[in-house]
Amino acid sequence: MTDILQIENIRKTFPGVVALDNVSFSVAPGEIHTLLGENGAGKSTLMNVLTGLYHPDRGEINISGKQVHFTSPRDSLKCGIGMVHQHFMLVPAHSVFENILLALDDVPNFFNRSAYKEKIEKLIAEFDLELDLNLPVWKLSIGAQQWIELIKLLLRDCQLLILDEPTAVLTPQETERLFAVLQRLKGQGKSIIFISHKMREVMEISDRVTILKKGCSIATLARGDFDESKLAALMIGTDKVPQWQKSLQMSDELVLDIQNLSVQNDRGLADLDDFSLELKKGEILGIAGVAGNGQKALAEVLTGLKKTNQGKIMAGAEDITNSNARYSYIAGIAHIPEDRKTIGIAPDMDVADNLIMKSFKNRLFTSGIFQNKKAIRQNADDKIEQFAIKTGPDGTPVRYLSGGNIQKVIIARELSEHPTVLVALYPTRGLDIGSAEYVHKVIADGADRGMSTILIAEDLDELLKLSDRIAVMFRGKLIGYVDPRNTTREKIGLMMSGETPGDMS
Amino acid sequence: MKLVIERREISSPLLRFSAPVASIFVALFVAGFLLLASGVKPLLPYKEIIIESLGSMYGLSETLVKTTPLIFAGLGVSLAFRMQIWNIGAEGQIYMGAMGATWVALFSGIENHWVMLTAMFFAAFLCGGLWAGVAGLLRAKWQVNEVIVTLLMNYIAILGVDYLIYGPWKDPQGFNFPLTAQFSDTARLAEYFDTRMHSGFFLALFCALVLYLFMERTIWGYEIKVIGSNQKAAQYAGMNTAWAIFFVLFLSGAIAGIAGFGEVAGLQHRLQHGISPGYGYTAIIVAWLAKRSAIGVVIVSFLMGVLLVGGDSLQIMWQLPVAFVYAFQGLILFFLLASDFFIIYRLKLIRGNAHA
Numbered sequence: 001m002t003d004i005l006q007i008e009n010i011r012k013t014f015p016g017v018v019a020l021d022n023v024s025f026s027v028a029p030g031e032i033h034t035l036l037g038e039n040g041a042g043k044s045t046l047m048n049v050l051t052g053l054y055h056p057d058r059g060e061i062n063i064s065g066k067q068v069h070f071t072s073p074r075d076s077l078k079c080g081i082g083m084v085h086q087h088f089m090l091v092p093a094h095s096v097f098e099n100i101l102l103a104l105d106d107v108p109n110f111f112n113r114s115a116y117k118e119k120i121e122k123l124i125a126e127f128d129l130e131l132d133l134n135l136p137v138w139k140l141s142i143g144a145q146q147w148i149e150l151i152k153l154l155l156r157d158c159q160l161l162i163l164d165e166p167t168a169v170l171t172p173q174e175t176e177r178l179f180a181v182l183q184r185l186k187g188q189g190k191s192i193i194f195i196s197h198k199m200r201e202v203m204e205i206s207d208r209v210t211i212l213k214k215g216c217s218i219a220t221l222a223r224g225d226f227d228e229s230k231l232a233a234l235m236i237g238t239d240k241v242p243q244w245q246k247s248l249q250m251s252d253e254l255v256l257d258i259q260n261l262s263v264q265n266d267r268g269l270a271d272l273d274d275f276s277l278e279l280k281k282g283e284i285l286g287i288a289g290v291a292g293n294g295q296k297a298l299a300e301v302l303t304g305l306k307k308t309n310q311g312k313i314m315a316g317a318e319d320i321t322n323s324n325a326r327y328s329y330i331a332g333i334a335h336i337p338e339d340r341k342t343i344g345i346a347p348d349m350d351v352a353d354n355l356i357m358k359s360f361k362n363r364l365f366t367s368g369i370f371q372n373k374k375a376i377r378q379n380a381d382d383k384i385e386q387f388a389i390k391t392g393p394d395g396t397p398v399r400y401l402s403g404g405n406i407q408k409v410i411i412a413r414e415l416s417e418h419p420t421v422l423v424a425l426y427p428t429r430g431l432d433i434g435s436a437e438y439v440h441k442v443i444a445d446g447a448d449r450g451m452s453t454i455l456i457a458e459d460l461d462e463l464l465k466l467s468d469r470i471a472v473m474f475r476g477k478l479i480g481y482v483d484p485r486n487t488t489r490e491k492i493g494l495m496m497s498g499e500t501p502g503d504m505s
Numbered sequence: 506m507k508l509v510i511e512r513r514e515i516s517s518p519l520l521r522f523s524a525p526v527a528s529i530f531v532a533l534f535v536a537g538f539l540l541l542a543s544g545v546k547p548l549l550p551y552k553e554i555i556i557e558s559l560g561s562m563y564g565l566s567e568t569l570v571k572t573t574p575l576i577f578a579g580l581g582v583s584l585a586f587r588m589q590i591w592n593i594g595a596e597g598q599i600y601m602g603a604m605g606a607t608w609v610a611l612f613s614g615i616e617n618h619w620v621m622l623t624a625m626f627f628a629a630f631l632c633g634g635l636w637a638g639v640a641g642l643l644r645a646k647w648q649v650n651e652v653i654v655t656l657l658m659n660y661i662a663i664l665g666v667d668y669l670i671y672g673p674w675k676d677p678q679g680f681n682f683p684l685t686a687q688f689s690d691t692a693r694l695a696e697y698f699d700t701r702m703h704s705g706f707f708l709a710l711f712c713a714l715v716l717y718l719f720m721e722r723t724i725w726g727y728e729i730k731v732i733g734s735n736q737k738a739a740q741y742a743g744m745n746t747a748w749a750i751f752f753v754l755f756l757s758g759a760i761a762g763i764a765g766f767g768e769v770a771g772l773q774h775r776l777q778h779g780i781s782p783g784y785g786y787t788a789i790i791v792a793w794l795a796k797r798s799a800i801g802v803v804i805v806s807f808l809m810g811v812l813l814v815g816g817d818s819l820q821i822m823w824q825l826p827v828a829f830v831y832a833f834q835g836l837i838l839f840f841l842l843a844s845d846f847f848i849i850y851r852l853k854l855i856r857g858n859a860h861a
C-alpha cells in the first residue's frame with residue numbers, strides 16, 4: 001500500500017532562523033506516527049508546512065503518491081489532511097454547535113441545521129465524547145474544546161489527522177479518552193500524526209516514532225525498536241539532563257494559612273468549598289486531584305485573579321484575602337498561568353520585554369523614569385541561557401517562539417521574582433523532558449533557599465518526585481495530606497475520587 | 506496556472522519601506538490618466554506640485570505650516586493606537602486646545618511673552634486632554650466605546666467654539682465676523698523669513714522626539730506597549746489598565762490640543778470659525794500610515810503637507826477643478842493603504858494543478 005503521506009527534504013527558514021533544515025518521513029494508512037523532539041525542534045512548523053500554512057523553501061510533499069503544493073489550510077483539508085492546533089481557533093462567545101458549523105465549507109442554512117445537529121450528535125455518541133452542543137465555548141474546559149476541533153475534522157472526513165500536543169492540556173482521564181478515540185480512528189484506516197513530550201504516552205500510542213532534532217529528522221523507529229531511554233537519548237543526547245537533589249528541610253513555620261475558602265465559578269457552582277490548606281516554609285506542597293476539582297480556582301485565588309466568597313488567606317500575620325495581582329506579588333506570591341497565550345505574554349514584544357513584565361519598575365531595570373535597556377538585555381541573555389530558551393534573532397516577537405519556548409519565558413519570569421510562595425499551575429506543560437527537569441531543579445533549588453511552592457500538577461510521577469507533602473483535592477475540598485515517601489499511587493487515586501483517608505494519613 | 510493570494514509569513518524591512526514608495530508612483534501613474542482626460546500633460550502638474558510645495562521658500566514654508574498641526578494631531582492619535590485605543594476625536598481636541606489657548610491669550614492679562622506662551626500651551630494641553638479624557642473615563646470605567654464618544658464630541662467642540670466666536674468672544678471691532686480679537690504680540694509664536702511659518706513646527710518636532718523617548722525609553726511607554734499587546738496579560742502582571750486607558754486618551758487628546766495652540770498662536774493669531782480644515786481627521790490617516798512610530802508621523806505629515814499645498818496650486822495654476830485635487834489625494838491614500846495589503850500578502854503564480 002502506498003503511504004498516505006510522504007515528505008522529502010523539507011526545508012523552511014524564517015529570517016534569522018532555520019526552523020526546518022532537512023526533514024523526510026512518511027505516514028502509512030492506519031498508522032499512528034509520533035513526532036518527538038525538543039522545544040523548538042520544528043515539529044509545529046513541519047505540521048504547518050504540511051497543512052499549507054507555511055510554504056517550504058525546498059522539498060516535496062506527496063499525498064498518496066502524488067506531489068502537492070498547498071497554498072492554504074483549505075487546500076490541505078480538501079486533500080483530507082486536518083489539524084488540531086496547539087492553540088485552538090474557536091470563537092468563545094458562540095455555542096459549540098455554531099463553532100462546528102463555522103468550520104464547514106457549505107455553511108448549513110436554516111433548513112438543514114437539524115440534520116447537521118443529528119450528524120454531529122451521532123459522532124459524539126460514536127466516539128463516546130462528552131459535549132453539550134448548546135453551551136458557549138468559553139464555558140468549556142480546554143479538554144472539551146479539543147473535542148470540538150476533532151469533531152470538525154471528523155465531519156470533513158479527514159484521512160490524516162494531525163494533533164499537535166493534544167495532551168498538553170488534557171487531564172490523564174481525558175488523555176485516556178482521546179487515546180481510545182485515536183485507536184478507533186486508526187481501526188477505521190485513518191492515519192494520525194501525534195506530537196507529545198510525555199514519554200509514557202509516546203510509548204503507549206505510537207506505531208512509529210520520528211525524531212526531530214534541530215530541524216532535521218534523525219531517525220524513524222518502529223514499535224518494538226524503541227524504549228523511553230533510547231528515545232530520550234536520540235532526542236537530547238545522553239548527559240544533558242540537569243541533575244538535582246532536593247535536600248529535605250522544610251520547617252514548621254507557616255508561610256500561608258488558607259482557612260475555609262469558598263469560591264463560586266461562572267456557573268454558580270462552588271469551585272472551592274470550605275477549603276483549608278497549610279503551607280510551610282521551604283516546602284514543596286503538591287496538589288493532587290482530578291482536574292476540574294478546584295485546582296485552577298485555587299491558583300487564581302492565591303494570585304489574586306479571583307475573588308473569594310468566604311474564608312481567609314493569611315500570609316504570616318497578614319491577611320491578604322482580597323488583594324489584587326500586584327499586591328499578591330509583593331506579598332511574594334507569583335504564579336504560572338495555564339493559558340499562556342491569553343494571559344501569559346505580550347505576544348508582539350520580544351523575550352527581553354516579556355521577562356520584565358512584572359518587575360519593570362524594579363530598581364534593577366530602571367534609572368529614574370527610564371528603562372535600563374542594558375540591564376534588561378542582560379537579564380534576557382541570562383534567562384535565555386539558563387532556561388535554554390530558543391529564540392530567533394534579537395527583538396523577535398514572542399509570538400514566533402515555539403509553544404514550549406513561550407512556556408519557558410513565562411516560567412523564567414515567574415521564578416525570577418524570588419517569591420516567598422510560588423504557585424505553580426502545571427508548570428511543565430508542553431516542555432520537553434530536559435526543560436521539565438530544569439524547571440524541577442529550579443523549584444527544588446528555591447525550596448533550599450526557603451521558597452515555598454504549591455505545585456499543582458496532573459502527573460502523579462511529577463508530584464511524587466518533587467513534593468514534600470501532597471494534598472489531595474476533591475470537589476473543591478481538601479481530602480487530606482499524604483507523605484509521598486510513604487504512600488502508593490492507589491491510595492492517592494482513592495483519595496482523588498473523594499474517599500477520606502481515615503487512618504491512611 | 507493560477508494566481509493565488511497568500512499570506513506572507515514575514516515581511517522584510519526592505520519591503521515595508523519600498524511598498525509605500527512604489528505605491529505613490531502607481532498613484533501618480535493612475536492619476537496621469539485623469540490628467541490626460543482633462544487635457545493636461547501628466548508630468549507637468551507633478552513637477553508643479555513639487556516646485557510649489559518644496560521648490561521655493563514660500564512653498565516650503567506653506568508646506569511646513571500644514572505639516573505642523575498634522576504632526577501634533579498625528580502623534581496624539583498614534584499614541585492611542587499603540588494601546589489599541591481609537592481616538593477619532595483629534596479634530597475636536599484641536600478645537601478645544603485652540604479655545605483654551607485663546608482664553609489665556611485674551612483674558613489672562615499675562616504680560617510676559619514666555620509666561621504667556623507657556624500658559625497658553627498648557628491651557629491647550631489641558632483642554633484637549635480633558636476633552637479626550639471624558640472618553641477615557643467612560644471607556645475605563647464603563648467600557649463605553651471610545652470611537653463613538655470621541656467622534657461625537659468633535660461636533661460638540663466645533664459647535665461650542667462657534668458659539669463662543671459668534672457670541673461672547675466675538676471681536677467688537679470685527680465687523681460682525683465670527684472671530685475673536687487679534688492676539689497681542691505677547692501671545693504670538695515667532696515667525697520666520699517673512700513667511701507664515703512659525704516656531705510651532707519646531708515644537709512639533711520636539712514633541713515627536715519627546716514622545717519617541719517616552720514610548721521607547723520610559724517605564725510608562727513600556728506599560729502602554731504591554732497593554733496594547735495584551736491587556737489581559739498586563740492586568741495579570743499587576744498593571745492598572747483602567748488608569749492607563751484614561752491616561753493615554755488624556756495624553757492623546759492633550760497632544761492633539763497643542764495643534765490648536767499652534768494654529769491660534771502661530772498662524773491665525775485669533776480664534777475663528779473653521780480653525781482646522783479637518784487636520785484631526787487627516788491625522789487618523791497619518792497615524793495609520795505611520796504605523797507605530799513617532800518619526801513615521803513626522804514623515805507622513807510632511808508628505809500630507811506637500812499634497813495639501815501642491816493640491817492647492819494645481820487648482821490655481823492649471824485651473825483643475827477641486828474635485829481633481831481630491832481625487833488625486835484620494836488616489837495616493839488609496840494606493841498607500843493598498844500597499845499595506847502587499848506587505849501582508851503576496852500574489853503567487855502556481856504552475857500546474859494546485860492540489861493532487
Ligand SMILES: Nc1ncnc2c1ncn2[C@@H]1O[C@H](COP(=O)(O)OP(=O)(O)OP(=O)(O)O)[C@@H](O)[C@H]1O
Binds near residue numbers: 014405514
Ligand atoms: N513564524 C515564525 N517566525 C519566526 N520564527 C519562527 C516562526 N515559527 C516558528 N519559528 C521558529 O522555528 C523554530 C521551530 O519552532 P516550532 O514551533 O516548530 O517548534 P516545536 O518543535 O513545535 O517546539 P515545541 O515543542 O516547543 O512546540 C523555533 O525556533 C521558532 O522560534
Ligand SMILES: [Mg+2]
Binds near residue numbers: 044045086164402403
Ligand atoms: Mg510546537
